Amino acid sequence: xxxxxxxxxxxxxxxxxxxxxxxxxxxxxxxxxxxxxxxxxxxxxxxxxxxxxxxxxxxxxxxxxxxxxxxxxxxxxxxxxxxxxxxxxxxxxxxxxxxxxxxxxxxxxxxxxxxxxxxxxxxxxxxxxxxxxxxxxxxxxxxxxxxxxxxxxxxxxxxxxxxxxxxxxxxxxxxxxxxxxxxxxxxxxxxxxxxxxxxxxxxxxxxxxxxxxxxxxxxxxxxxxxxxxxxxxxxxxxxxxxxxxxxxxxxxxxxxxxxx
Amino acid sequence: xxxxxxxxxxxxxxxxxxxxxxxxxxxxxxxxxxxxxxxxxxxxxxxxxxxxxxxxxxxxxxxxxxxxxxxxxxxxxxxxxxxxxxxxxxxxxxxxxxxxxxxxxxxxxxxxxxxxxxxxxxxxxxxxxxxxxxxxxxxxxxxxxxxxxxxxxxxxxxxxxxxxxxxxxxxxxxxxxxxxxxxxxxxxxxxxxxxxxxxxxxxxxxxxxxxxxxxxxxxxxxxxxxxxxxxxxxxxxxxxxxxxxxxxxxxxxxxxxxxxxxxxxxxxxxxxxxxxxxxxxxxxxxxxxxxxxxxxxxxxxxxxxxxxxxxxxxxxxxxxxxxxxxxxxxxxxxxxxxxxxxxxxxxxx
Numbered sequence: 250x251x252x253x254x255x256x257x258x259x260x261x262x263x264x265x266x267x268x269x270x271x272x273x274x275x276x277x278x279x280x281x282x283x284x285x286x287x288x289x290x291x292x293x294x295x296x297x298x299x300x301x302x303x304x305x306x307x308x309x310x311x312x313x314x315x316x317x318x319x320x321x322x323x324x325x326x327x328x329x330x331x332x333x334x335x336x337x338x339x340x341x342x343x344x345x346x347x348x349x350x351x352x353x354x355x356x357x358x359x360x361x362x363x364x365x366x367x368x369x370x371x372x373x374x375x376x377x378x379x380x381x382x383x384x385x386x387x388x389x390x391x392x393x394x395x396x397x398x399x400x401x402x403x404x405x406x407x408x409x410x411x412x413x414x415x416x417x418x419x420x421x422x423x424x425x426x427x428x429x430x431x432x433x434x435x436x437x438x439x440x441x442x443x444x445x446x447x448x449x450x451x452x453x454x455x456x457x458x459x460x461x462x463x464x465x466x467x468x469x470x471x472x473x474x475x476x477x478x479x480x481x482x483x484x485x486x487x488x489x490x491x492x493x494x495x496x497x498x499x500x501x502x503x504x505x506x507x508x509x
Numbered sequence: 510x511x512x513x514x515x516x517x518x519x520x521x522x523x524x525x526x527x528x529x530x531x532x533x534x535x536x537x538x539x540x541x542x543x544x545x546x547x548x549x550x551x552x553x554x555x556x557x558x559x560x561x562x563x564x565x566x567x568x569x570x571x572x573x574x575x576x577x578x579x580x581x582x583x584x585x586x587x588x589x590x591x592x593x594x595x596x597x598x599x600x601x602x603x604x605x606x607x608x609x610x611x612x613x614x615x616x617x618x619x620x621x622x623x624x625x626x627x628x629x630x631x632x633x634x635x636x637x638x639x640x641x642x643x644x645x646x647x648x649x650x651x652x653x654x655x656x657x658x659x660x661x662x663x664x665x666x667x668x669x670x671x672x673x674x675x676x677x678x679x680x681x682x683x684x685x686x687x688x689x690x691x692x693x694x695x696x697x698x699x700x701x702x703x704x705x706x707x708x709x710x711x712x713x714x715x716x717x718x719x720x721x722x723x724x725x726x727x728x729x730x731x732x733x734x735x736x737x738x739x740x741x742x743x744x745x746x747x748x749x750x751x752x753x754x755x756x757x758x759x760x761x762x763x764x765x766x767x768x769x770x771x772x773x774x775x776x777x778x779x780x781x782x783x784x785x786x787x788x789x790x791x792x793x794x795x796x797x798x799x800x801x802x803x804x805x806x807x808x809x810x811x812x813x814x815x816x817x818x819x820x821x822x823x824x825x826x827x828x829x830x831x832x833x834x835x836x837x838x839x840x841x842x843x844x845x846x847x848x849x850x851x852x853x854x855x856x857x858x
Contacts (some may be wrong), residue, residue: 260669343623344632370669372789373635375623378591382627387719388591390620403724408528408616413588414725418718470632470682474647474663476675485820487838489827492845496853499821502837506819508798509857 250303250397252294253357255350255364255380256287256322258315283318286365290425292432293395294363295326301397304328306357310338310349316448323443324435331357335452340466343371347379348463352456354384361402362422366391377424387421393428518683521547522607524598525556525570525578526617528589532566534737535613537573537696539689542640543611544574544697549642550660555579555607559597561587567705574697578705579605585714588726589617592719595624600712602629607684609662611640614688622688632679633686638693639665645678662687667789672808692737692793693816734768736785741767742796744787744814747774748803748824748843755780757844758802761851764858770794772804788813803843806831823847 260279283291294305307322309315310333319330333353341349354362362384364377374390381388393412394405404423406413435443453464462468488498503509521543525536536556543554556575558566560582567578581597598621602610610625612618614636626633641663649657658678662685665676679685736742743762745755755769762769771781773788787794789809799817804810806822806829814820815834822835823843832838839846 342632343635344627344630347627371635372668373623373633374619375626375633375635378620378623379627382595382624385719387721388620388624389721390591391616408589411726411728413723414727415590415721416724417721421721470630471634471677471679472645474645474676474678476673478673484833485836485838487827487832487835487840489840492841492849495839495841495846496849499837499839499850500853500857508819509854 250297250301250360251306251358252297252303252361252363253306253308253354253359254287254291254294254322254327255362255377256291256307256309256318257284257365257368258282258309258311258318259284259368259370261369281314281317283321284365284368285427286367286425288365288432289427289429290363290365290423291322291325291327292430293392293425294361295433296430297361297395297397298326303360306331308333308350308353308357310334310346310353319448320443320446321435323446324439325433326439329449330446331449331451333451333456337453337461337465340469341464342469342471343373343375343379344470345464345466345468347376347383348459348468349456350376351380351383352459353451354380355457356451356455360419361397362386362420363395364422364424366424366426374424377422381422384422387417388424389415389417389421390424392423392425395423395425395429515681515683518606518608520552520555520605520607521550521609522555522557522602522605522611522684523575524610524612524618524621525558525566525575526613526615527558527560527563527566528617530560530563530566532569533613533615533691534696535615535618535689535691536570538691538694539611539613540570540574541696542689542694543609546609546640546642546662550608552608553577555605557581557598557601559586559594561585564707564709567707568703571703571705572699572701574700576706577708579708579710581710581712583711583714585716585720588723590721590723591620591624592717592721593714594621595628596712596714598625599628601710602684604710604712610684610686612686612688614690618688622686626686629684631682631684631686633688634664634666634677634679635688637664637666637687637689638674639663639676640687640689640694641665645680647676661685667812690793692795734785736768736770736787736794737792739768739770739794739796741765741798741800742770742787742794742814742817743767743800743802744770744772744804745775745802746772746804746810747778748805749775749780750803750844752778752780754844757847757851758800761800761847761854764851764854765798767796767798772807772810801831801835802847804831805829806834
């Protein structure tokens, strides 16, 4: 059985957010990590590998420095790693990104493709289902449990107020939630091996059945009209008073606003 | 990409999500926004209702502003599954050619939206907080005024965990597709007695390998309040200190007829269930009054509550970022201020 896990290197927006003196986001100073939903997807694949001996390949599209998350994945137990990187792929929106990744996946044998539900930098949750669409595969999003049974997968698909237990024939694509599991740590032996292993690097020419018109910034239907770091709403009044005075102050404001 | 004949695409369409034959509130909210966009574009608003035996819901959509309702009704559509639903919505788009297609950013919409956008080869902007009609580029390049496109859907959304905001257009493909989270847009005052102008359409459903099988449906038992409906939210964070201390917040909420909600840290500590979580990974709320008590105001939390009409922060740390978005900030010990405030409000009411 062949499993391909699509992962992304993202800036760590949780806690480690850094700002430049002018108030803009200091992206360079932020740690780059493996996207949490993707890491849960990788862990799910590695558990299937532990049980069935499946081969796990990790694939990412990004800058050459994204090599780091592929090595981390191999240190956790992935067998092979592929980095899709090329200048012409830069500036891609989710359509162009999913087109690119689908073009890479067409070169591989797979029974199961796992992606994270969404990446913490964009939060779109689009690339997984769009890859499935480009490859005409069944998709099950928001997986909180994955089991392999014969030539099928049985997945707990999460919704706001329920879950569906869903069965799909492989090949299929699943998008994983970080709640799915607790990803394992890299092992010392794994880290040692991961340094030695080769990461396969693919460029534009290696993408199969993909039109240039659908790649990179030019091939992205959505265009950024304006981007800015967030301007916080102006602060109101702040008082530092004894509790009784503070309460009296607030009651006064409530009366002014006719709340009470 | 499909770039031919953009002018053929007309009308603002809303995906009217239903589950178990109950419409999701986000459908009404999107209709409210769709009416504004349609007024700017001098066009009308169409709701797309997909399911099994759902025609009876169409009038409700008219009451909240749908000029027309396209109903795709088929037994295959009884439960949500990506494939028959994506086939239904993509077929509607190909047949009726909407200019704008809005979808709720729910656990269904965030699966259906991307699948359909890829199928009809257009762009999709996720989790928009502002939708408006304008020009792209916003300002024409000198000498290239004729290349500026007018009457475009400009879609604004947060990114990088809410640290940046981007305004996005989809100038060369149709429809222009956007998802919007529940609670962000506002529904119109109901048009009492409105009857739907129904168009029935069925593209035909032939199961293939992409139709997954639903083995079991397990509904969560709902014991918690819907914080998105609350007029007053008394929200607590890590600073509240313990599960027991939330009693204080409940008492304050009770006096004001409100509901208790919380930050992510509270859920992670197991003090309150995730249904009550406000913020980027929780719910987006816009109550009339929002109390942030012992909440530092991480950007992920602020993203989910900053649209509240009135924000009151109580925190012992005077540098807490929550004070930057609060209308009234009280620096001090919440253990003293909250009970005193509850008592004072009781006396006033």
